[in-house]
Amino acid sequence: MIRPRILGVVLPVAALAAGAPLAAKPAPHVAAPAISVETLKQVDKTLSSDAFEGRKPTTPAEDKTVAYIIERFKKAGLKPGNHGQWTQAVPMVELNAQHVSALSFKGGSAPLDLAYGDEMVIATYRVTPKVDVKDSPVVFVGYGIHAPERGWDDYAGIDVHGKTVVILINDPDWQNPDRSGLFEGKAETYYGRWMYKFEEAARQGAAAAIIVHDTEPAAYGWGVVKSSWTGPQIELDEKGDHLDQSQAIGWIQLDKAKALFASAGQDFDALQAAAKQKGFKAVPLGVTASVSFDNSVRRQASKNVIGILPGTARPNDYVLYTAHWDHLGHCTPIKGDGICNGALDNASGSAGLVALAEAHAKAGPAKRSLVFLSVTCEECGLLGSRYYASHPIYPLNHTVGGVNMDGLNVNGRARDFVVIGAGKSELEDMIKPIVAAEDRVISPEPNPERGSYFRSDHFSFAKKGVPMLDGGSGEDLRVGGTAAGHAATLDYIANRYHKPQDEYNPNWDWSGAVEDLTIYYRLGRELANGTSWPNWYKTAEFRSIRDQSRAEAK
Known part of the structure; x- marks a missing residue:
């Protein structure tokens, strides 16, 4: 379920050369990552193809989806994240x-x-x-x-x-x-x-x-x-x-x-x-x-996919990246097309998860462990992340924080970065210099009254006290400005969101996604190589849960 910012359409900006890594200005203490555009394209195109039938959980398409994500996690250099296994069973009814x-x-x-x-x-x-x-x-x-x-x-x-x-x-x-x-x-x-x-x-x-x-x-x-x-x-x-x-x-x-x-x-x-x-x-x-x-x-089951890059000095502290792999499967046909492919929602976030795994593995292990969690059934109520948060493979009182990705920017570079649910956690303070290093600014959330913070998988962890960043490109595009960015948002909502038309487009410009992924990478790397335990601000709903959780850990 994407909380639309600037999603799903092609704007008149130059496309990146396939496979060319992008790097932003150095943020403090963290080297620039090489985010593979080729990986983003390959994973998105594959997962959103008709062969994956819209990735609906508990259907044969799930088996194909899970197998592909495991294959990409292995290739990226991750280890199985559930005590030697790649998956966590999620029982559903x-x-x-x-x-x-x-x-x-x-x-x-x-x-x-x-x-x-x-x-x-x-x-x-x-x-x-x-x-x-x-x-x-x-x-x-x-x-x-x-x-x-x-x-x-x-x-x-x-x-x-x-x-x-x-x-x-x-x-x-x-x-x-x-x-x-x-x-x-x-x-x-x-x-x-x-x-x-x-x-x-x-x-x-x-x-x-x-x-x-x-x-x-x-x-x-x-x-x-x-x-x-x-x-x-x-x-x-x-x-x-x-x-x-x-x-x-x-x-x-x-x-x-x-x-x-x-x-x-x-x-x-x-x-x-x-x-x-x-x-x-x-x-x-x-x-x-x-x-x-x-x-x-009717009782049934689905799977979360989990990979880990074990830490060297503090391997029992964990930094988390999440994205949901599922979408709607077969849906109401439009112009004869009855597969909701979910290319933006959320094959793009899944592609970002794989690309980040590659970048972190290439940089080598951090001091803390990095966990990459591809969750099921976000579209049916955040069930995969809710299950993990209630039955964590890695203790939540040893989970430092992390980033959730639900739809990447494929419309080109943006001048601004929007934090969804701003005013909640100290992760916001950590990303300010990282965003500034890209010569970008943090813009206020345009519609905070919609409660977007509570509508994707990071929220399952917030309810258990773990601060997770949810944010991405705003609407101020470097080519076309806010007029083009806002038009892209409206067009996606009207014509593609949760429709068969949310399909992969080879002409997408991934440069904005790469800049956002660079922010996610640097935040994760800073957390993983540091000793800090970011908390919620004192006014946030989840502060007392985090305080109790950390007290138990100590």
């Missing part, structure tokens, strides 16, 4: 809701029955053949946030065990024009993400959790919700079958939420405004909710 009832609310001035798909969507994390929520009291819990470090608790003073909670999307500061407020203004925090809201509702004991969809704070329309939450859903297959989660999780349309509140004698707009204020108290609506559906259950 597919749940498919069937015979879904209406979501019914009773006890108000009029009963309200919401239809599955058009008015509501419903699912479960629980691996169970049947879900039946019956006459569950409904409570409005505002934004559904429990953040003691910010002095905020929407669940204070109320017991929601066995109840259905209705939750607003995003966080209380989302309408602030700047980054002011307890929740960092328009820059969405993790507390604003839908997955956090379901996680917290489960911790609070809610039987069901329903998010109110609103296009502006969600940053996507109902069509995205409907397509994402209907049909088969894939989750990690873990001990306990996720029975600690709420029985049902889902979304309702905004106008239906307003109708529900009106039926309960409440003013939705007034309560929504109240929920933005510190000290908000949850409001029982005096109505009950019921919903039921069957689940078909």
Whole structure:
């Protein structure tokens, strides 16, 4: 899932000669790497070819993809990264809701029955053949946030065990024009993400959790919700079958939420405004909710691929590079083409992972170990990285930090570099001189309200306390400026993103990708040859997790 910056189109810039390495100005203490453009081209072209059928996990295309990545890791000079093996098994389970009832609310001035798909969507994390929520009291819990470090608790003073909670999307500061407020203004925090809201509702004991969809704070329309939450859903297959989660999780349309509140004698707009204020108290609506559906259950497995360049002095400290190998497989045909090849998303990041492995191996081992992790099932919910982060081959309290790559710049060199989710970790301080060494500047993230930081594999590690850089070229291209860069972003989103048209183009200009990879290389090398343990800034959501993790390591 690429968070688009400048992706996927050809701009009028000169292409690089095949195989020619590029080097930027020297950054402090780290020699310039030789990033192979030929490797980038070969790996991307191969992985995004029709022969790999869109690289959908648990299909025959996975076997071919995994074998190719292992072949390239071996050729690059890496060692098997899982105790002599190249892969880590990732157990998954597919749940498919069937015979879904209406979501019914009773006890108000009029009963309200919401239809599955058009008015509501419903699912479960629980691996169970049947879900039946019956006459569950409904409570409005505002934004559904429990953040003691910010002095905020929407669940204070109320017991929601066995109840259905209705939750607003995003966080209380989302309408602030700047980054002011307890929740960092328009820059969405993790507390604003839908997955956090379901996680917290489960911790609070809610039987069901329903998010109110609103296009502006969600940053996507109902069509995205409907397509994402209907049909088969894939989750990690873990001990306990996720029975600690709420029985049902889902979304309702905004106008239906307003109708529900009106039926309960409440003013939705007034309560929504109240929920933005510190000290908000949850409001029982005096109505009950019921919903039921069957689940078909299919257990399956996929693989992460792991290579390592062992360290010489501190081999039990680890620096991590990640990229996801999967894409969507066969998809809705457009002009007769029904394979979503994922050339940018994320064959390009996979190519970058191989090219970085080559460059580090050529430079020789660092003092700390360098780990190259190609993860599965990012497109189905970051499952491969989530599994590794919960079942790490190398202890996370000995994982220094790293870089995630989800889509490289193939439109030529950029003057700027954008850090996604800026203001979170000390890795940002480390890259400033590295970016400056390329005669580039760090630009602010153009749309922090979209919560892009929480939508790729680095986030799985952030939740466990490991700081990971997610960043890349901005839109200010050296040829064409911001007008060309922004046009490229819009064109990719409209015409290629998650479509069969995301295909390899031999005319791509990889010079911008090489400059970004140079930044990733130098950051990784500095971490791997140093002794520092970068932390989160004190205001970041993950600081306490890292502090506890490092204390345990010491």
